[in-house]
Amino acid sequence: MADIMVGAGFQGTDEATAALKVRGYWQTVGYRLRYDYVTLFFTGMIVLIALGSIFAPLLAPFDPLKTSMAYRLKPIGFRQFLLGTDELGRDMLSRLIWGGRMSLLMGLTPVALATVLGGTLGVVAGFVGGRLNMLIMRTMDVFYAFPSVLLAVAVSGTMGGGMSNGLIALTLVFIPPLCRIAETATAQVRNLDFVEAARASGAGTGSIIRHHILGNVLAPVLIYASSLISVSILLAAGLSFLGLGVEPPTPDWGLMLSTLRQAIYVEPYVCALPGVAIFITSLSFNLVSDGLRQAMDVRV
Amino acid sequence: MGLELPITGAGASTSTPVRPLVEVKNLTVKFVNREATVQAVNGVSLEMAPGEVLCIIGESGSGKSVTMRALIRLLPKGRAAISGHMRVGDYDILSLSEREITEVRGSTISMIFQEPMTALDPVYTIGDQIAETVVRHEGCSQKVGMARALELLQVVKVPSAERRLTAYPHELSGGLRQRAMIALALSCRPSLLLADEPTTALDATVQIQVLILLRKLQKELGMGVIFVTHDLGVAAQIADKVAVMYAGRIVEYGSVRDVLLRPSHPYTIGMLASTVLGQTRDADIEAIPGSPPDLRRLPPGCSFAPRCRYADNECRSVVPAATAVAPGRLVRCFKAGSPPPGLLPGP
Amino acid sequence: MWAYAARRILYAVPIAIGVTVVCFCLVFLAPGDPIQMLLPPDASQADLEYLKKLYGFDQPIPVQYVKWLMRAIGGDLGVSLQTSRPVLDEVSRALSNTVIISLGAVMLAFSLGFALGTTAAYFVGRPIDRVVTGVSVVGVSVPNYWLGIVLIIIFAVNLGLLPATGMGSQGSDHFRLSNWSQLKYAILPVITMSMVPLGIIMRNTRSAVAEVLAHDFVQTLRAKGLGELAVLRHAVRNALPQILAVMGLQFGYLVGGSILIETIFTWPGTGFLLSKAILTRDIPVLQGAILILALCFVATNLAVDLVQTAVDPRIKRA
Numbered sequence: 001m002a003d004i005m006v007g008a009g010f011q012g013t014d015e016a017t018a019a020l021k022v023r024g025y026w027q028t029v030g031y032r033l034r035y036d037y038v039t040l041f042f043t044g045m046i047v048l049i050a051l052g053s054i055f056a057p058l059l060a061p062f063d064p065l066k067t068s069m070a071y072r073l074k075p076i077g078f079r080q081f082l083l084g085t086d087e088l089g090r091d092m093l094s095r096l097i098w099g100g101r102m103s104l105l106m107g108l109t110p111v112a113l114a115t116v117l118g119g120t121l122g123v124v125a126g127f128v129g130g131r132l133n134m135l136i137m138r139t140m141d142v143f144y145a146f147p148s149v150l151l152a153v154a155v156s157g158t159m160g161g162g163m164s165n166g167l168i169a170l171t172l173v174f175i176p177p178l179c180r181i182a183e184t185a186t187a188q189v190r191n192l193d194f195v196e197a198a199r200a201s202g203a204g205t206g207s208i209i210r211h212h213i214l215g216n217v218l219a220p221v222l223i224y225a226s227s228l229i230s231v232s233i234l235l236a237a238g239l240s241f242l243g244l245g246v247e248p249p250t251p252d253w254g255l256m257l258s259t260l261r262q263a264i265y266v267e268p269y270v271c272a273l274p275g276v277a278i279f280i281t282s283l284s285f286n287l288v289s290d291g292l293r294q295a296m297d298v299r300v
Numbered sequence: 301m302g303l304e305l306p307i308t309g310a311g312a313s314t315s316t317p318v319r320p321l322v323e324v325k326n327l328t329v330k331f332v333n334r335e336a337t338v339q340a341v342n343g344v345s346l347e348m349a350p351g352e353v354l355c356i357i358g359e360s361g362s363g364k365s366v367t368m369r370a371l372i373r374l375l376p377k378g379r380a381a382i383s384g385h386m387r388v389g390d391y392d393i394l395s396l397s398e399r400e401i402t403e404v405r406g407s408t409i410s411m412i413f414q415e416p417m418t419a420l421d422p423v424y425t426i427g428d429q430i431a432e433t434v435v436r437h438e439g440c441s442q443k444v445g446m447a448r449a450l451e452l453l454q455v456v457k458v459p460s461a462e463r464r465l466t467a468y469p470h471e472l473s474g475g476l477r478q479r480a481m482i483a484l485a486l487s488c489r490p491s492l493l494l495a496d497e498p499t500t501a502l503d504a505t506v507q508i509q510v511l512i513l514l515r516k517l518q519k520e521l522g523m524g525v526i527f528v529t530h531d532l533g534v535a536a537q538i539a540d541k542v543a544v545m546y547a548g549r550i551v552e553y554g555s556v557r558d559v560l561l562r563p564s565h566p567y568t569i570g571m572l573a574s575t576v577l578g579q580t581r582d583a584d585i586e587a588i589p590g591s592p593p594d595l596r597r598l599p600p601g602c603s604f605a606p607r608c609r610y611a612d613n614e615c616r617s618v619v620p621a622a623t624a625v626a627p628g629r630l631v632r633c634f635k636a637g638s639p640p641p642g643l644l645p646g647p
Numbered sequence: 648m649w650a651y652a653a654r655r656i657l658y659a660v661p662i663a664i665g666v667t668v669v670c671f672c673l674v675f676l677a678p679g680d681p682i683q684m685l686l687p688p689d690a691s692q693a694d695l696e697y698l699k700k701l702y703g704f705d706q707p708i709p710v711q712y713v714k715w716l717m718r719a720i721g722g723d724l725g726v727s728l729q730t731s732r733p734v735l736d737e738v739s740r741a742l743s744n745t746v747i748i749s750l751g752a753v754m755l756a757f758s759l760g761f762a763l764g765t766t767a768a769y770f771v772g773r774p775i776d777r778v779v780t781g782v783s784v785v786g787v788s789v790p791n792y793w794l795g796i797v798l799i800i801i802f803a804v805n806l807g808l809l810p811a812t813g814m815g816s817q818g819s820d821h822f823r824l825s826n827w828s829q830l831k832y833a834i835l836p837v838i839t840m841s842m843v844p845l846g847i848i849m850r851n852t853r854s855a856v857a858e859v860l861a862h863d864f865v866q867t868l869r870a871k872g873l874g875e876l877a878v879l880r881h882a883v884r885n886a887l888p889q890i891l892a893v894m895g896l897q898f899g900y901l902v903g904g905s906i907l908i909e910t911i912f913t914w915p916g917t918g919f920l921l922s923k924a925i926l927t928r929d930i931p932v933l934q935g936a937i938l939i940l941a942l943c944f945v946a947t948n949l950a951v952d953l954v955q956t957a958v959d960p961r962i963k964r965a
Contacts, residue, residue: 142665275793
């Protein structure tokens with residue numbers, strides 16, 4: 001209904017409302033997605049990036065770690081180097097393809113971990129309520145009081161660089177918002193009539209959580225989590241850029257951007273390439289997440 | 301607390317036949333979107349004398365609100381296709397430019413809405429909102445506008461009006477808000493007031509107060525009122541004339557006495573029979589069988605035929621024309637000229 | 648209202664305390680002995696013992712925390728291992744530089760984002776709306792550290808119009824707005840920094856104004872004869888408190904999250920200070936800067952909430 005009425009400032013079309021066809025929820029979602037070409041296109045983009053990362057050993061024309069003093073900082077299209085070479089003479093194209101692995105891993109893992117951890121905490125807090133809720137949610141509030149970049153930098157900065165510390169830091173950043181979303185959704189559902197009815201008819205806590213709460217909490221949590229993937233990719237690359245994430249010589253877009261930064265006066269276009277890769281990936285995840293949210297009509 | 305609004309010339313409309321204030325000819329409104337075309341209004345024609353109260357009665361989806369919004373061109377541009385002819389006072393509504401119609405809105409024609417809770421801007425004070433209209437149409441200063449706003453609030457009997465002038469809508473009760481809404485609508489002495497179920501959202505006691513107030517102001521100002529409602533009791537209270545709408549057409553029109561006491565369209569009869577009004581205590585309330593037609597696929601004949609127990613083949617294939625069964629009394633029904641004995645509501 | 652304000656301020660206190668606990672615990676996250684972290688590598692055994700006693704490292708952790716908190720409240724956040732200057736001095740000097748570019752960025756983002764978001768909301772579904780929506784997605788998707796590099800490549804390397812990095816003449820770290828030769832150093836950082844808040848403010852404005860335009864009262868406004876511009880003015884007035892709140896929060900995020908942009912532009916703010924501290928493992932500075940930035944963020948959130956309550960007549964928080 002929302003798609004035809006939005007922004008109309010017009011309310012009197014009960015006629016129109018009554019006359020619309022009634023469709024099932026998932027059918028509606030599917031219908032909307034089928035005609036959402038932007039979302040479809042960028043889903044394709046994500047699939048391509050993922051395939052490229054998975055099959056990096058087959059796709060990359062060169063060894064991403066092989067340095068060459070003779071071919072340092074060559075421009076785009078120089079001989080066999082389609083996208084030029086970096087400051088150590090390594091092939092940019094190969095490094096970009098391999099770098100996708102790291103970036104996707106750093107983008108997806110923290111969100112996945114935080115969804116499980118934060119989601120669970122939130123469901124527990126929302127379902128149990130009372131003191132436990134206070135304890136969990138107030139703790140989350142404290143972490144909420146840090147801007148995400150600052151929290152990530154604080155944790156990985158004190159623990160020292162390295163990929164696993166970066167992952168821990170990012171997971172910690174994403175737990176509070178996901179926990180909050182799950183808690184709100186759970187608390188809302190908990191007080192709804194049908195849950196009361198299930199309780200009255202003797203359903204156990206476990207089965208209530210399984211059947212009623214999860215069904216209604218999962219959608220907003222997953223949609224929100226999907227919107228965090230792009231943030232996570234940006235933040236992870238940012239940490240690597242600061243020397244806090246992936247360690248050299250592992251190919252990673254953020255790290256490549258950082259090491260190439262010194263060369264902007266020599267070969268500016270090559271230096272910008274890793275950023276383009278980060279940008280396209282994060283844009284794709286953002287747009288797909290937006291498309292899903294719109295199609296599923298979930299407000300977070 | 302003197303009523304400062306001068307009475308417009310329309311007050312003297314009793315004996316000499318004057319030009320109707322409102323003339324609508326063959327109005328149709330369609331809502332078009334990519335999935336379907338909804339035929340909301342299908343050839344409405346009506347006339348209304350100055351200073352008269354016309355009630356349009358119908359259930360939701362009958363096109364009554366849409367008809368009224370068409371009169372003030374408040375339907376969403378681009379999605380609503382309006383055709384026909386509408387004249388209010390000296391204005392040919394459909395030929396006005398965007399700029400001209402905004403001049404007419406709020407001055408010659410104004411409108412009040414169903415939900416007083418949501419019809420006022422929540423972040424401006426009541427006084428500001430009324431004054432804004434006055435300033436807009438009369439080009440006076442904000443100060444003069446506020447003075448008028450205060451006067452108007454007194455006219456609509458808002459208690460301690462000075463204080464309410466600087467109140468925000470959420471600080472008033474529903475009844476007071478609707479009074480403020482009426483004050484807003486009357487602020488530039490309209491000759492036509494469109495009221496879209498203005499009392500439906502109110503408590504019963506408040507509802508009656510507001511109705512009495514509206515009727516009183518209407519008489520004093522001599523303005524014409526088109527009052528949309530689905531409540532027959534409300535219509536009986538306030539109307540001079542009644543038009544009954546069904547599936548985007550006026551199926552019956554006449555004076556309030558004639559239509560409510562001697563209905564001749566089977567739909568009106570069924571509707572009257574299904575209200576508690578004037579029924580003996582132990583009589584069963586009859587509901588009309590079936591449901592209103594799908595406005596995307598109207599039946600070829602009379603829209604009411606599928607639910608009508610008197611319908612025959614002619615009813616199902618030809619749309620009945622509006623015929624005068626008595627002076628000033630129109631009915632769209634083949635059977636209406638000579639109602640069969642069983643047509644009147646049973647005991 | 649005042650009762651609400653008092654309650655809201657009281658509510659911020661436990662959060663602020665929580666923030667200090669987290670910052671205190673950071674030292675324990677660092678690998679190795681926390682005292683080693685607080686001392687230069689060449690410190691003598693006697694220094695170590697002295698510090699141990701002073702900071703109470705021989706006592707249980709809660710006692711250590713209270714001692715640390717008391718010192719922090721007194722303004723003693725320790726001494727930088729690099730410069731041997733008090734951490735508080737270092738951070739507060741840097742903070743003003745960060746606030747300047749953050750303020751510039753958020754103001755730029757607000758003026759552009761609000762205007763474009765409102766336009767998009769009025770023309771929902773039309774080409775202009777799609778463009779604005781597209782721009783806002785790009786704004787939040789673009790890695791701003793990369794954008795900074797691209798802007799440097801374009802405006803500093805290729806066109807030579809603006810300085811690439813730093814803040815004016817050698818070693819200068821005191822910013823004056825009146826000085827054009829210094830002001831031009833702030834242009835690229837401000838533009839780069841404004842991208843994310845621009846996207847977010849645009850998106851929020853668009854949805855807030857569109858939502859207001861779908862309200863019933865908009866019909867009343869039209870019915871009383873207001874032109875489209877006046878209707879839009881009402882819609883904007885309704886949406887404004889919410890957007891101002893978004894803007895305030897974004898300002899908080901910028902101040903707290905300036906590290907990447909300041910690193911690229913070597914802008915001598917808190918972010919740059921942090922990134923230097925990470926590189927040199929200057930834990931006292933790291934801890935102090937994070938504490939102050941997080942407390943600033945808490946204060947900003949509080950201020951935003953209070954201002955919004957004061958400005959928006961609809962909110963009656965008793």
